[in-house]
Amino acid sequence: MTEHRARKRFGQHFLHDPGIIDRLVRTVAPMAGQKLVEIGPGRGALTYPLLEQVAHLDVVELDRDLIHLLREAVPEERLTIHQADALRFDFRPLAGDLKLRVVGNLPYNISTPLIFHLLEQAEVIGDMTFMLQKEVVDRLTAAPGTSDYGRLSVMVQYHCQADYLFFVPPGAFQPPPKVDSAVVRLTPHATVPWPARDPVYLGKLVNQAFTQRRKAVRNALKTLVEPDIFDALGIDPGLRPDHLSVADYVALANATG
Numbered sequence: 001m002t003e004h005r006a007r008k009r010f011g012q013h014f015l016h017d018p019g020i021i022d023r024l025v026r027t028v029a030p031m032a033g034q035k036l037v038e039i040g041p042g043r044g045a046l047t048y049p050l051l052e053q054v055a056h057l058d059v060v061e062l063d064r065d066l067i068h069l070l071r072e073a074v075p076e077e078r079l080t081i082h083q084a085d086a087l088r089f090d091f092r093p094l095a096g097d098l099k100l101r102v103v104g105n106l107p108y109n110i111s112t113p114l115i116f117h118l119l120e121q122a123e124v125i126g127d128m129t130f131m132l133q134k135e136v137v138d139r140l141t142a143a144p145g146t147s148d149y150g151r152l153s154v155m156v157q158y159h160c161q162a163d164y165l166f167f168v169p170p171g172a173f174q175p176p177p178k179v180d181s182a183v184v185r186l187t188p189h190a191t192v193p194w195p196a197r198d199p200v201y202l203g204k205l206v207n208q209a210f211t212q213r214r215k216a217v218r219n220a221l222k223t224l225v226e227p228d229i230f231d232a233l234g235i236d237p238g239l240r241p242d243h244l245s246v247a248d249y250v251a252l253a254n255a256t257g
């Protein structure tokens with residue numbers, strides 16, 4: 001096999017702990033006939049075990065040298081390789097009648113924009129199971145009133161159910177990253193429970209609230225929300241922004257945007 005050195009700029013940390021690989025694949029629990037897509041297959045640590053469960057897999061990988069290794073190892077009818085930047089990739093054509101199950105040990109430097117890119121295509125996604133920097137997983141899954149709760153929690157939980165699955169130490173990877181990791185599952189809501197009339201405005205309002213997260217929400221949002229609107233919606237204007245729920249933010253956006 002050709003020698004391939006891990007590339008820092010592609011966020012390459014390859015999983016090599018068989019226990020973690022097995023746990024991740026069992027967590028995904030792929031079933032024959034499901035439409036699986038892996039982002040960043042790398043040297044195939046997850047790809048090969050996934051291919052033991054399903055007849056066909058789509059993968060999106062940016063590094064040409066790694067693609068070459070995968071292509072040599074698996075025939076085309078079982079593995080469709082898209083040499084592409086996942087941040088710009090259109091996942092919709094892969095879906096057909098079935099929603100996609102997306103899996104990946106993601107490059108940590110692009111994980112947040114990648115999740116937002118995928119959420120724009122949430123209508124074709126059944127679920128996403130990702131290995132991420134633990135700090136990001138903590139923020140994705142945080143509940144109101146906790147220190148990790150912020151813009152990322154609100155905007156992701158607007159679209160998805162977000163579940164923390166398990167912790168992964170640096171030693172599970174080669175080379176080991178400088179940070180702890182964790183696995184998260186994001187399941188887009190079939191119907192968004194609190195629909196915003198204008199999701200872009202919701203993003204702007206949430207952003208403004210959390211840039212001043214130590215202030216009372218009435219002050220943090222004073223240029224967007226008149227004081228009497230809090231009363232009308234039954235939201236305490238003295239609360240700090242990290243104590244408002246996703247439903248509260250949507251109510252404020254719908255009342256003012």
Ligand SMILES: C[S@@+](CC[C@H](N)C(=O)[O-])C[C@H]1O[C@@H](n2cnc3c(N)ncnc32)[C@H](O)[C@@H]1O
Binds near residue numbers: 011046084105110
């Ligand atoms: C953390 S490594 C994981 C590799 C492998 N899945 C594993 O678990 O060992 C991230 C992978 O994503 C690829 N990658 C980096 N940036 C990418 C991008 N923008 N689009 C698609 N793949 C990318 C890297 O080349 C690398 O293979």
